[in-house]
Amino acid sequence: MATPRFTVTYRIRSDATSIEARAQAIAVEQSVEMPVSAIAEAEILRDIVGRVEGIDPRGDDVFDVRIGLATATVGEDAGQFLNMLFGNSSLLEDVALVDVDVSADLVAAFGGPRHGIEGFRRRSGAYGRALTCSALKPQGVTSARLAQLAGQFARGGIDFIKDDHGLADQPYSPFAERVAEIASAAGTARYVPSLSGDLDAMRRQIDIALRHGIDTVMIAPMLAGWATMRTLVRQYPELAFFAHPTMGGAARIIPDLLIGKLFRLLGADAVIFPNYGGRFGYSPATCRRLGDRARRMWDGVRPSLPVPAGGMTLERVPEMLDFYGPDAMLLIGGSLLAARERLTEETAAFTRAVARHSYR
Amino acid sequence: MATPRFTVTYRIRSDATSIEARAQAIAVEQSVEMPVSAIAEAEILRDIVGRVEGIDPRGDDVFDVRIGLATATVGEDAGQFLNMLFGNSSLLEDVALVDVDVSADLVAAFGGPRHGIEGFRRRSGAYGRALTCSALKPQGVTSARLAQLAGQFARGGIDFIKDDHGLADQPYSPFAERVAEIASAAGTARYVPSLSGDLDAMRRQIDIALRHGIDTVMIAPMLAGWATMRTLVRQYPELAFFAHPTMGGAARIIPDLLIGKLFRLLGADAVIFPNYGGRFGYSPATCRRLGDRARRMWDGVRPSLPVPAGGMTLERVPEMLDFYGPDAMLLIGGSLLAARERLTEETAAFTRAVARHSYR
Numbered sequence: 109m110a111t112p113r114f115t116v117t118y119r120i121r122s123d124a125t126s127i128e129a130r131a132q133a134i135a136v137e138q139s140v141e142m143p144v145s146a147i148a149e150a151e152i153l154r155d156i157v158g159r160v161e162g163i164d165p166r167g168d169d170v171f172d173v174r175i176g177l178a179t180a181t182v183g184e185d186a187g188q189f190l191n192m193l194f195g196n197s198s199l200l201e202d203v204a205l206v207d208v209d210v211s212a213d214l215v216a217a218f219g220g221p222r223h224g225i226e227g228f229r230r231r232s233g234a235y236g237r238a239l240t241c242s243a244l245k246p247q248g249v250t251s252a253r254l255a256q257l258a259g260q261f262a263r264g265g266i267d268f269i270k271d272d273h274g275l276a277d278q279p280y281s282p283f284a285e286r287v288a289e290i291a292s293a294a295g296t297a298r299y300v301p302s303l304s305g306d307l308d309a310m311r312r313q314i315d316i317a318l319r320h321g322i323d324t325v326m327i328a329p330m331l332a333g334w335a336t337m338r339t340l341v342r343q344y345p346e347l348a349f350f351a352h353p354t355m356g357g358a359a360r361i362i363p364d365l366l367i368g369k370l371f372r373l374l375g376a377d378a379v380i381f382p383n384y385g386g387r388f389g390y391s392p393a394t395c396r397r398l399g400d401r402a403r404r405m406w407d408g409v410r411p412s413l414p415v416p417a418g419g420m421t422l423e424r425v426p427e428m429l430d431f432y433g434p435d436a437m438l439l440i441g442g443s444l445l446a447a448r449e450r451l452t453e454e455t456a457a458f459t460r461a462v463a464r465h466s467y468r
Numbered sequence: 469m470a471t472p473r474f475t476v477t478y479r480i481r482s483d484a485t486s487i488e489a490r491a492q493a494i495a496v497e498q499s500v501e502m503p504v505s506a507i508a509e510a511e512i513l514r515d516i517v518g519r520v521e522g523i524d525p526r527g528d529d530v531f532d533v534r535i536g537l538a539t540a541t542v543g544e545d546a547g548q549f550l551n552m553l554f555g556n557s558s559l560l561e562d563v564a565l566v567d568v569d570v571s572a573d574l575v576a577a578f579g580g581p582r583h584g585i586e587g588f589r590r591r592s593g594a595y596g597r598a599l600t601c602s603a604l605k606p607q608g609v610t611s612a613r614l615a616q617l618a619g620q621f622a623r624g625g626i627d628f629i630k631d632d633h634g635l636a637d638q639p640y641s642p643f644a645e646r647v648a649e650i651a652s653a654a655g656t657a658r659y660v661p662s663l664s665g666d667l668d669a670m671r672r673q674i675d676i677a678l679r680h681g682i683d684t685v686m687i688a689p690m691l692a693g694w695a696t697m698r699t700l701v702r703q704y705p706e707l708a709f710f711a712h713p714t715m716g717g718a719a720r721i722i723p724d725l726l727i728g729k730l731f732r733l734l735g736a737d738a739v740i741f742p743n744y745g746g747r748f749g750y751s752p753a754t755c756r757r758l759g760d761r762a763r764r765m766w767d768g769v770r771p772s773l774p775v776p777a778g779g780m781t782l783e784r785v786p787e788m789l790d791f792y793g794p795d796a797m798l799l800i801g802g803s804l805l806a807a808r809e810r811l812t813e814e815t816a817a818f819t820r821a822v823a824r825h826s827y828r
Contacts, residue, residue, distance in 0.1 A: 140606030141632055142802035147606055156608030185665050187691045188636040195714035199748045246500030246507055248516030276548040305545050306695040307667035331547045333693030335666040354555035357717045388559045442502035
């Protein structure tokens, strides 16, 4: 029986005469990382060495190369999964990771969100419309000030209030103090604290959050390490997880793959990403694909909730709702905070716009 | 008194008329991530918001922008350090991280290698010459086979034998079994097993390694998470650490900064990197800078041992020794393994070439 494999697609800049050799070299780099001629064992050549499954020209000396890698090289280790996907090849300037066809055994090993879109709707009672979110910032202010902002967001009717991803465990708003104050100020809104530090620190933070009735946390997979995230998703099945894209280095891993598909597979119930037309350069096409990948049918993997963000404004709410549909969470941060003393009213205008929208 | 800051340099593609606004936008993105006009607190504007310290044109619509970030935003959390350095800006296609002027308090917080170059020399008794290293591969073979290769490397007189970074805890060579067999086969050579999984798994692996008398391990900071690495460096002061560059995504973080300086700061006693003229596209100039950064005087931070690798051959040993000097470790993997049944003799030729070299 053939060894189970998963297929990884790399986009390679190369002239046509050398693409076959390049493809073969990447297949070796991402598997045995040594001259194939030096491998004596027939079963390694058959079962472990990466296999070029196809080369598709995309024009202008760019090719998509599909390589089959042995599932046995990954096991159930999410860090090793990333290593096999793009480890050494991430060092090659002319190679980008563009797709992964995740095999059934890897789906079973990682399993995706525990809660996903339906879980968020059930918890917040938000059906038939998009969900709403804002962010607590700037870092540097006191926990009391963040709690005051949370109270204003909550009175404006917002569903979720997340920490800015810059909030870690700094002395100006230490995690334990901040979570206690914000959780009690957030009322009916769900407060989503951001995890930081190593696995031990994140467990301590989760224990604090759970004591305050919190059921959702945020993690940055590219900072924490994929293995750290997987361990937490497995250890705390009652928690829902937002994935933050920080350090996503989107130029080398195609963002809809990294954020829409891989963070979903790791167990992100919601995936935050920079919306088109904001502070980051994602195109509408990238955002469309990212949203599709987060939500589309995937046997054994729940949908993740797409959370477009990054410089969004109240004015863009109708356009975003039409673009993403109701299975989305709109995150508006700085633009709400800019209302200052009118924060509650501005938040209420945001939540009303979402509640009343007629989808095109 | 002014708040302590560290200076980060970003290389930005931009036309000259908008570079000032771009620089200011990045300073905000990497600090408070919200409209500055929405910040009421004077002390946040003064102490926390990133400050543009200089803009240096590099020609062709490229600028180096220096931004001062508050040390208080980092604390002692290495993951948060990476987040502040390049978190959201890593999502901008036209921005690269090119330098960090690490402040004294961050040096004190992270501290760099526990052992560094001198520690490797003392442990292996290798003075006045470069150190030597090879790698155990391919993944997929049994622990017994890897141990056999280790024995041949050792009899050839090599200093260090590291796991291939693809070796995790797979069923074909589980960590505990592999470490036991290789440690006993490695003789006078030092075996460097590769850590994988989450923090808990890495601690279990280190405990196993310590029981077998191992004093050096390898970790991939970009897979494990920087906080994970820092915790292990701090928890096991007797261990020396090799840093593996996998997932280094060098196109967006300048490699001599990431590998030569930042991995050193995190505590890597040795930093592995792709040498010029091998399988990866690093230039001689990049490698020169990387080697310099790993070793140059840095108050309070020991030098790290540069380990050029990635497709190196015996023929290139003299050239590499002249390029890096004796404070280096040469790592030749696949090319030694290609000797197959003559592995011991080929290894001996390698170690002889290093021992007898007269530096230009």
